[in-house]
Amino acid sequence: MLVGAWWLRPAFLPGPVEVLQAYPKLFSMGLVAQLYISLSTNLEAILISCAFTLPLAYLTVLPAMRPLVKILSKTRFLGITGFVVLFTILFGGGHALKLALLVFGMSMFLITSLYDVVETIPREEFDHARTLRIGPWGSVLEVVVLGHLDVFLDTVRQNAAMGWVMLTMVEGLVRFEGGLGAMMLAEDKHIRLDAVFAIQLLVLAIGIVQDWALVWVRHLLCPYAALTLERQ
Amino acid sequence: MTREYKLRDTLIKISNLGLKFGDKAVLAGLDAEVKDIVRPGIITGQVVGILGPSGIGKTQLSRILAGLQEPTSGGITVGVTQKPIEAGLVGFVAQNYPLLRHRTVLSNLELAAHNLHDAKAAAEKSMDYLKLFDLAEKWDQYPAELSGGQRQRVAIAQQLLCSEHYLILDEPTTGLDPIMKDKVVEMIRKVSGLSEENTIFIVTHDIPAVMSVADHLWLLGRVRNEKGESLGAKIVHQYDLIERGIAWEPNPSLLPAFTDLLREIRSKFETLN
Numbered sequence: 001m002l003v004g005a006w007w008l009r010p011a012f013l014p015g016p017v018e019v020l021q022a023y024p025k026l027f028s029m030g031l032v033a034q035l036y037i038s039l040s041t042n043l044e045a046i047l048i049s050c051a052f053t054l055p056l057a058y059l060t061v062l063p064a065m066r067p068l069v070k071i072l073s074k075t076r077f078l079g080i081t082g083f084v085v086l087f088t089i090l091f092g093g094g095h096a097l098k099l100a101l102l103v104f105g106m107s108m109f110l111i112t113s114l115y116d117v118v119e120t121i122p123r124e125e126f127d128h129a130r131t132l133r134i135g136p137w138g139s140v141l142e143v144v145v146l147g148h149l150d151v152f153l154d155t156v157r158q159n160a161a162m163g164w165v166m167l168t169m170v171e172g173l174v175r176f177e178g179g180l181g182a183m184m185l186a187e188d189k190h191i192r193l194d195a196v197f198a199i200q201l202l203v204l205a206i207g208i209v210q211d212w213a214l215v216w217v218r219h220l221l222c223p224y225a226a227l228t229l230e231r232q
Numbered sequence: 233m234t235r236e237y238k239l240r241d242t243l244i245k246i247s248n249l250g251l252k253f254g255d256k257a258v259l260a261g262l263d264a265e266v267k268d269i270v271r272p273g274i275i276t277g278q279v280v281g282i283l284g285p286s287g288i289g290k291t292q293l294s295r296i297l298a299g300l301q302e303p304t305s306g307g308i309t310v311g312v313t314q315k316p317i318e319a320g321l322v323g324f325v326a327q328n329y330p331l332l333r334h335r336t337v338l339s340n341l342e343l344a345a346h347n348l349h350d351a352k353a354a355a356e357k358s359m360d361y362l363k364l365f366d367l368a369e370k371w372d373q374y375p376a377e378l379s380g381g382q383r384q385r386v387a388i389a390q391q392l393l394c395s396e397h398y399l400i401l402d403e404p405t406t407g408l409d410p411i412m413k414d415k416v417v418e419m420i421r422k423v424s425g426l427s428e429e430n431t432i433f434i435v436t437h438d439i440p441a442v443m444s445v446a447d448h449l450w451l452l453g454r455v456r457n458e459k460g461e462s463l464g465a466k467i468v469h470q471y472d473l474i475e476r477g478i479a480w481e482p483n484p485s486l487l488p489a490f491t492d493l494l495r496e497i498r499s500k501f502e503t504l505n
Binding site for chain 2: 124125127128130131132133134142143146147149222223224227228
């Protein structure tokens with residue numbers, strides 16, 4: 001239906017054939033290399049964000065940690081653009097700056113979602129762990145970390161998808177190394193919509209594969225997660 | 233069936249138990265004890281039914297009995313050695329039969345058994361309990377794959393493996409059809425008969441079901457001052473079902489004494505709040 005609707009597009013939009021024809025030119029302009037840069041930067045940012053936010057979210061079982069996480073969570077309303085100068089001073093530009101902006105943007109959303117997961121775990125689950133004589137940190141491991149691993153992985157999956165939206169924005173702000181975002185902005189500037197659409201389609205395809213891969217990882221690590229779903 | 237019995241050691245002692253949330257008194261001056269019932273030639277555990285209207289404080293009393301909630305005053309001691317209560321000494325099976333969803337049935341039991349046994353003994357003990365509760369074939373399944381009844385049995389086995397002798401069942405028969413209720417009652421009899429020290433508290437609204445398995449009933453009621461203000465709940469009536477000839481009977485609900493007591497408790501229920 002979407003392809004059919006695309007065929008009946010307004011005249012100023014490129015059609016499927018024109019978009020497909022844009023790929024050879026994009027390849028000759030280094031699409032593969034740009035794709036690699038974006039993919040690796042995004043992966044790096046996801047991993048750093050997880051390494052930073054997961055322990056923080058788990059630690060919110062301690063009341064003392066909650067105000068800090070709540071404050072961090074509020075910073076998601078601040079635009080990344082406003083941090084370019086500050087982060088340039090702190091990280092010195094280049095790849096580090098790109099990564100810092102992306103990690104900051106992703107982490108503030110990720111910590112919010114992960115904190116919500118921890119906060120909504122019912123008291124009964126912790127009580128159950130206590131009746132099994134599991135200590136406080138053992139309860140965090142059993143109830144929060146292992147008991148909700150599937151929910152955490154799903155949250156990471158949603159935020160990793162958001163990462164692609166931020167990545168193209170950050171690559172537009174910091175042109176160092178290029179990347180798909182920078183490439184897309186360059187094509188946008190020259191109003192080459194066929195090339196822009198071609199890059200968008202590529203991002204969409206990669207996003208779907210990334211989503212599928214993370215669902216597969218969740219299924220592999222948490223086979224119990226899907227057992228209660230209606231579709232089972 | 234012999235009705236000869238003796239009361240020996242105190243297994244659970246509740247002394248002047250009180251609980252307040254701010255100005256609101258939930259429990260006030262609760263006193264009760266459970267003694268080891270000994271019958272010649274028959275292993276007999278203790279089954280105590282805790283009855284009371286909704287909102288009277290049954291859940292809070294259960295949480296204190298399970299060591300999950302600190303009382304504001306008084307305390308509870310458990311076992312032949314009368315240890316002060318702490319979480320894990322008394323098992324607690326909540327209404328939704330909690331289990332660790334990421335662990336298989338066997339793994340759930342092994343985790344509980346590790347508290348009292350080494351790894352090898354914990355595995356053996358867990359398998360023994362699975363067989364005892366007719367769950368041996370389900371050992372590698374996740375809780376989500378079990379029926380409600382199977383889940384309840386795993387939850388009971390898990391708590392017994394951890395606490396060994398003491399168990400609180402919160403509304404174990406609520407929402408069940410009569411056949412399933414009979415099965416649960418049968419299982420409670422079976423569990424209580426596993427060891428002399430086994431003591432099961434059944435917290436429920438289901439008066440006939442608890443009467444058909446308990447040996448004692450505690451009725452919680454609210455105490456009020458002259459102005460009608462609540463001072464909290466306490467045990468206002470205790471019923472000895474052994475003395476009334478109801479406990480340990482194969483079909484207690486057919487006895488006239490059962491019907492009489494049921495009527496008596498129901499009439500008292502209206503005055504408890």
